[in-house]
Amino acid sequence: MAGVGFRRWAQALCRGNGSGISALVSGCRAASGVSKGSLPGPYPTTPEEKAAAAKKYNMTVEDYEPYPNKGEGYGDYPNLPERSQHERDPWYQWDHPDLRRNWGEPIHWDFDMYIRNRVDTSPSPVSWSSMCKQLFGFIGFMLFMFYLGEKFPSYQPVAAKQYPYNDLYLEKGGDPEKEPEEVKHYEI
Amino acid sequence: MGAHLARRYITETDTEPDPARKYEFDPQLGFDERKEREMVANQEQMNLAQLPLEQRDYCAHHLLKLMKCKRDNWPNFLACKHERHDWDYCEHQDYVMRMKEYERERRLQLRKKRIEAQAEAA
Numbered sequence: 001m002a003g004v005g006f007r008r009w010a011q012a013l014c015r016g017n018g019s020g021i022s023a024l025v026s027g028c029r030a031a032s033g034v035s036k037g038s039l040p041g042p043y044p045t046t047p048e049e050k051a052a053a054a055k056k057y058n059m060t061v062e063d064y065e066p067y068p069n070k071g072e073g074y075g076d077y078p079n080l081p082e083r084s085q086h087e088r089d090p091w092y093q094w095d096h097p098d099l100r101r102n103w104g105e106p107i108h109w110d111f112d113m114y115i116r117n118r119v120d121t122s123p124s125p126v127s128w129s130s131m132c133k134q135l136f137g138f139i140g141f142m143l144f145m146f147y148l149g150e151k152f153p154s155y156q157p158v159a160a161k162q163y164p165y166n167d168l169y170l171e172k173g174g175d176p177e178k179e180p181e182e183v184k185h186y187e188i
Numbered sequence: 189m190g191a192h193l194a195r196r197y198i199t200e201t202d203t204e205p206d207p208a209r210k211y212e213f214d215p216q217l218g219f220d221e222r223k224e225r226e227m228v229a230n231q232e233q234m235n236l237a238q239l240p241l242e243q244r245d246y247c248a249h250h251l252l253k254l255m256k257c258k259r260d261n262w263p264n265f266l267a268c269k270h271e272r273h274d275w276d277y278c279e280h281q282d283y284v285m286r287m288k289e290y291e292r293e294r295r296l297q298l299r300k301k302r303i304e305a306q307a308e309a310a
Contacts, residue, residue, distance in 0.1 A: 157192040158287050158289075158290050159211065161245065161282070162246065162286075163244065164225070164227035164244070164246060165231060184224060185246075186224055187222070188292065
């Protein structure tokens, strides 16, 4: 009973230009929201559907390519190349310079990942194999040299330092009851 | 500077002394009589001064004098030059003794090798 009354009240509100909560609750939308024709739709099968989808996304028919229809839920959303915004021309006068995007340009599915603060797909100055070789070559060389240093340590040509009181037997935690082995040191 | 390393690893690998191993020759070999090293500071004094183990060597009495001098003369940090020199000189002599011990061990090893070679040749 109360639900019905609430719905009537919401519908009355809707007659005014309400969007947001009242739109969701009552099921009518404001003019400021997205129109039905511009939302993504099902996967296009015929060439006409493809052309319509391309027009919807502001792309030419040659450029438009939907995601393969594997039931993943992409629908007719365009499959744009996986390039981050770092790769776009930094000197061109974009409409949104921070996003390096012009108004009306189709937005990538992972656009929030490809902004300039996040994932960067720009090519590295040196090829991947070259980078790997340099890094692991250096690390391998250093490890090899450390190994050699362990095997053939460098030291001064002096004997071990001599300590009194049987090589500091008690100071090093030796048992005071037991007799330590006698260690004598001589002058030379 | 690195001659001993070249000897140890390349030319005389069997006779050059290994710092990790104990020296095998009798300390009295080659000497008529050898004077024992004298330890001046006793264990109680070193314990009271809380000396770290590395500093409880045969020069500890000089170090204890130096520490007392520094404590008495603070904040004049330039005051204990004489005591510091005494301690440094004692440590220097200790280091020279270590060098001589190493050289003695090396020569004894070479001598041992010569004797064995002679015995084989004979």
